Amino acid sequence: MRITSATWIATVLVAVTAGIALWAWTALPNGVPVNYLGLDGHRHLQSSRSALALIPLIAAFVTATLTLAPTLGGRGAERAAKPLDITVIGVAGLLLVIEVTLIARALDPAFNVMRPAAIATGVLLLGMGNYLGKARQNAFFGLRTPWTLADATVWDKTHRFTGLGMVLGGLALIALGFLLHDGNALGLAIGACVALPILAGVARSASLHRNPQGG
Numbered sequence: 001m002r003i004t005s006a007t008w009i010a011t012v013l014v015a016v017t018a019g020i021a022l023w024a025w026t027a028l029p030n031g032v033p034v035n036y037l038g039l040d041g042h043r044h045l046q047s048s049r050s051a052l053a054l055i056p057l058i059a060a061f062v063t064a065t066l067t068l069a070p071t072l073g074g075r076g077a078e079r080a081a082k083p084l085d086i087t088v089i090g091v092a093g094l095l096l097v098i099e100v101t102l103i104a105r106a107l108d109p110a111f112n113v114m115r116p117a118a119i120a121t122g123v124l125l126l127g128m129g130n131y132l133g134k135a136r137q138n139a140f141f142g143l144r145t146p147w148t149l150a151d152a153t154v155w156d157k158t159h160r161f162t163g164l165g166m167v168l169g170g171l172a173l174i175a176l177g178f179l180l181h182d183g184n185a186l187g188l189a190i191g192a193c194v195a196l197p198i199l200a201g202v203a204r205s206a207s208l209h210r211n212p213q214g215g
Helices: 005-027 050-072 077-107 114-132 146-150 152-179 183-210
Strands: 032-037 043-047
Touching: 005 050, 005 077, 050 077, 077 114, 114 152, 114 183, 146 152, 146 183, 152 183
Parallel strands: none
Antiparallel strands: 032 043
């Protein structure tokens, strides 16, 4: 099992999230204000407080998975040690922010949960993007396309390119989190800033495979 200082930091964040969820379970009424269009075609304006308990469970699952997976099935996980550590901490921190914002929404139905969620996601992208280029070819962590797995040079160039895209996406998302107020627009911004660097990285790996001297 690969337990590092990052694992302990993430564990503390998960424990804080669980403590906040426990407080919310006892302090909040059985109904958290929401506003979304469900798959059933109806708009939902209230959700059970039990939904708040799912977030620390998800955080614990992600932390445990990222801690155990390199040992159980990852070859050469040490080649991506730093990006993996940043991801463990960042995801646990993001879920803590989401837990707090949902509780804030329960206390104040006018509270905009998407703004802090966007800013926190932007910080996660900044952290991951800053270290992604340091991940060397491995079987567990990174942008694992057929082209990056086949060529270490393509892997390195692709991850530096994708990491830069994540940094730019993170900066854009943090700025939009402060500038925008519309929840739908912020949701689209989060999706775009997360997905576009990854999609661009996949395209970049294919391009480098066809033209290894392409940069």
